[in-house]
Amino acid sequence: xxxxxxxxxxxxxxxxxxxxxxxxxxxxxxxxxxxxxxxxxxxxxxxxxxxxxxxxxxxxxxxxxxxxxxxxxxxxxxxxxxxxxxxxxxxxxxxxxxxxxxxxxxxxxxxxxxxxxxxxxxxxxxxxxxxxxxxxxxxxxxxxxxxxxxxxxxxxxxxxxxxxxxxxxxxxxxxxxxxxxxxxxxxxxxxxxxxxxxxxxxxxxxxxxxxxxxxxxxxxxxxxxxxxxxxxxxxxxxxxxxxxxxxxxxxxxxxxxxxxxxxxxxxxxxxxxxxxxxxxxxxxxxxxxxxxxxxxxxxxxxxxxxxxxxxxxxxxxxxxxxxxxxxxxxxxxxxxxxxxxxxxxxxxxxxxxxxxxxxxxxxxxxxxxxxxxxxxxxxxxxxxxxxxxxxxxxxxxxxxxxxxxxxxxxxxxxxxxxxxxxxxxxxxxxxxxx
Numbered sequence: 001x002x003x004x005x006x007x008x009x010x011x012x013x014x015x016x017x018x019x020x021x022x023x024x025x026x027x028x029x030x031x032x033x034x035x036x037x038x039x040x041x042x043x044x045x046x047x048x049x050x051x052x053x054x055x056x057x058x059x060x061x062x063x064x065x066x067x068x069x070x071x072x073x074x075x076x077x078x079x080x081x082x083x084x085x086x087x088x089x090x091x092x093x094x095x096x097x098x099x100x101x102x103x104x105x106x107x108x109x110x111x112x113x114x115x116x117x118x119x120x121x122x123x124x125x126x127x128x129x130x131x132x133x134x135x136x137x138x139x140x141x142x143x144x145x146x147x148x149x150x151x152x153x154x155x156x157x158x159x160x161x162x163x164x165x166x167x168x169x170x171x172x173x174x175x176x177x178x179x180x181x182x183x184x185x186x187x188x189x190x191x192x193x194x195x196x197x198x199x200x201x202x203x204x205x206x207x208x209x210x211x212x213x214x215x216x217x218x219x220x221x222x223x224x225x226x227x228x229x230x231x232x233x234x235x236x237x238x239x240x241x242x243x244x245x246x247x248x249x250x251x252x253x254x255x256x257x258x259x260x261x262x263x264x265x266x267x268x269x270x271x272x273x274x275x276x277x278x279x280x281x282x283x284x285x286x287x288x289x290x291x292x293x294x295x296x297x298x299x300x301x302x303x304x305x306x307x308x309x310x311x312x313x314x315x316x317x318x319x320x321x322x323x324x325x326x327x328x329x330x331x332x333x334x335x336x337x338x339x340x341x342x343x344x345x346x347x348x349x350x351x352x353x354x355x356x357x358x359x360x361x362x363x364x365x366x367x368x369x370x371x372x373x374x375x376x377x378x379x380x381x382x383x384x385x386x387x388x389x390x391x392x393x394x395x396x397x398x399x400x401x402x403x404x405x406x407x408x409x410x411x412x413x414x415x416x417x418x419x420x421x422x423x424x425x426x427x428x429x430x431x432x433x434x
Contacts, residue, residue, distance in 0.1 A: 001025070003217045008099070018099040019088025019118070020217035020264075026080040028128055031199035033073040033141070034272050035066070036181065036190035038352040038403040039305045040338030042070045046408065047338065054137075061133045072195065076141065078125040086218035086264050090115040093158070110157050115170075117152030121214035121266035125194060139179040144194045146268045147174040154279075161288040169280035173299075175270035186407040190303065190354065193273045211269030219261040220254045227252050272302035273354075283374065293374040294363030294393070300356045303403055308348040308416070310341070317345045329412075336408045351416065353400035363393040368433070385433050392427030 001024035008018040041047040047070055055066040064075040089104065091097045093112010097104045105114035125144045127134055134142060149172040156165040175196070181189040197210040222242045224230075230240035230248060237259055242248050247255045254262045276299040283293040316322040322345055330341040339350045364379065366372045368387010372379045380389035400419045402409055409417060 001215075003215065005217055005219075010096075013096075014092065014094070016091045016097055016099075017085075017088055020086040021088070022084045022215040022217035024082055024215065026082065028077060028079050029125070029199070030075050031078055031125065032195045033076050033144075033192045034195050034302075035070055035073055036140075036177075036192045036273065036303075037070045038189060038337070038405075039071070039303050040350045040352050041404075042068065043338040044335055046336065057136050061136070062129055072198075073141075073192065077128045078144070079128050080123060080125050080212075082121070082123040082212075082214050084122075084214040084216035084266055085118065085120045086216035086266075088115075088118045088120070090118055095158070105153075105155055105157055111159070112157065113154070114157050115151045115154045118149065119151075119216065119266055120147070120149045121216070121268060122147040123212060123214060123268055138182060140177075140181045140183070141192055142179065144177045144192070145174070146176070146194060146196065146270055147172065148266055148268055161285070163287070164285040165282070167279045167282040171276070171278045173270070173274055173276040175268075175272070175274045177273075182405065185405075186410075187405045189405050190403050191273060193270075195271050196268045197271050209267055209269065211267040213263075213265035213267050215263045216266060218264040220264050222246055222248050222252045222254055224248075225252060273300075274302065275300040285371070288371075289367065289369070291366045291372055291374075292363060295361040296363075297359045298357070301354075303352060303354050304400070305350045306353055306400065308351050308419075310345055310348055312345045314346070317343065332411050336411070337404055348416075352403045353419070354403050355398060355400050357396065357398040359397070360393065360395040363390075363395065365390040365393060370433070380428075380430060380432050387431070387433065388429070389432050390426050390429045392425075394425045395423070397422040 001022065003022040005020050007021055010016050037050070042051065051066060051068065051070060058064045058066050058073065062077065064073050066073050089099045091110065091112060091114050093110065095107065095110035095112070097107050097110060097114070101107065105116065123146050127142055151170040152168065154167045154170045156163055175193050177191040177193050180191050181187070196212055200210065200212045202208060202210040222244065224242040224244055227250060230242055233239040233241050233247065238249050239255065239259065240248050240250060242252070249255060249261070256262050276297070278297040280295055282296055285291050312325070317326065326341060326343065326345060333339045333341050333348065337352065339348050341348050364374045366385065366387060366389050368385065370382070370385035370387070372382055372385060372389070376382065380391060398421050402417050
C-alpha cells in the first residue's frame with residue numbers, strides 16, 4: 001500500500017488534483033454477493049433448475065453456496081484493491097489551477113470541471129479462481145466494484161453564457177459489476193454485486209460499522225482547533241487532552257490507545273446494485289435561455305417485487321374467455337416467473353422489476369430571455385425577464401423494467417416489460433415580461 005498525506009498530481013496537462021491519497025492492494029477475502037437473479041424465480045421450475053445446476057457447480061468447484069431463494073452467494077473468493085482520497089481538489093479541463101488560492105476555481109483561463117472538498121473511496125474485487133473453475137459462470141462473477149464520493153462543491157467553469165453549472169454537497173454512490181448473467185443470450189438477467197455490509201460485518205468491540213472502511217491518506221482531527229488550550233497528558237509521548245476529553249497530539253490529531261493517529265475512513269456499506277447521484281443545491285444556466293436551481297437526486301436502485309394492475313377488462317373473469325386467460329396466463333406467470341394472477345384477473349403479484357428514479361425538490365425554473373436571481377424572494381418579478389417562470393417545483397419520476405430474461409417474458413409480448421410514473425407539483429407558473 002501507498003499513503004500520501006498531501007500530494008499534487010498533474011496528468012497530461014488535463015487532470016489536476018491535490019489532497020490526501022491512499023492506495024492498497026489487499027488480501028484475499030470471502031465475500032457475500034447479491035446474485036442479481038430475478039426475485040420470485042426461486043419458486044419456479046426454472047429457478048429450481050438454476051439452483052440445482054449452479055448451486056452444485058458453485059459448491060463443488062469453488063466452495064461458495066447459492067441460497068435457496070437464489071438471492072445470495074456466500075463464500076465467494078476475491079482479491080481486493082482499493083483507493084481512497086480525502087479533502088482533495090480536482091480540476092479536469094484546460095488551464096492550470098492554483099489549488100493554494102482560496103477560490104482557485106475562479107482562476108482565469110480555466111475551462112472544465114472543478115470539484116472542491118472531495119472525499120472519495122473506490123474498491124475493486126477480482127475473483128481468485130482459475131479460469132477453468134469460473135468458466136461456467138460466463139464472466140458474471142469475475143469482478144465487482146464500488147465507489148462513494150462526497151464533494152462540498154462542483155462546477156463547470158469557463159463556459160460563459162453557454163453553460164454554467166454550480167453544485168453544493170454532491171454525493172455519488174455506486175455498486176456494480178460489468179457483466180450480466182448469460183450476457184447477450186435470451187437468458188440474460190441482472191448482475192451480481194458485493195453485499196458489503198454482509199461481507200464485512202460490524203465489530204462492536206473495535207467500534208467499526210458494517211462495511212469495508214477505505215483509508216484515505218488523511219487522519220482524524222479534533223473539533224477543538226485551539227491547540228493552545230490542550231492539557232498536557234504525557235510530555236515524553238507527546239500526548240495531550242483536548243477540551244472534549246479526547247487524546248490528541250500537539251497538532252490536534254486524534255490518537256488511539258497505542259498513541260497512533262487514527263485513519264480517516266470512508267465506509268462502503270452497500271447491500272445491493274446501485275447507482276445514485278444527489279445534489280443538495282444546484283444552479284444550471286444553459287445557453288443563456290434555460291435556468292434552474294434546486295435539489296436533485298437520481299438513483300438506479302435494486303430489484304423489487306411489485307403488484308400490477310393488469311388492465312384487463314373488469315368482469316372478464318366471469319366469462320369462458322376469462323377462465324381461459326386465467327388458466328393460460330396464470331400458469332405461464334406462476335411457472336415461469338413466480339408471479340401470480342388473481343382469480344378476478346385484476347392484479348399480478350410478485351412481478352420482478354429493477355427500479356430507476358429521479359426526484360427534484362423546491363426547484364425554480366426559468367425558460368426565456370434574461371437572468372433570474374433565484375435567491376431573491378420574488379425572483380420571477382426581476383426586471384428584464386421574458387419567458388416562462390416556474391416556482392417551488394417538486395418532481396418525482398420512476399421507471400421499472402422487468403428483470404426476467406427474454407425467454408421467460410416473451411409470452412407476454414412486451415405488455416409487462418416496462419412501467420413508469422411521475423408526479424409534479426409547482427407552487428406557481430407564469431408567463432412573465434409579456
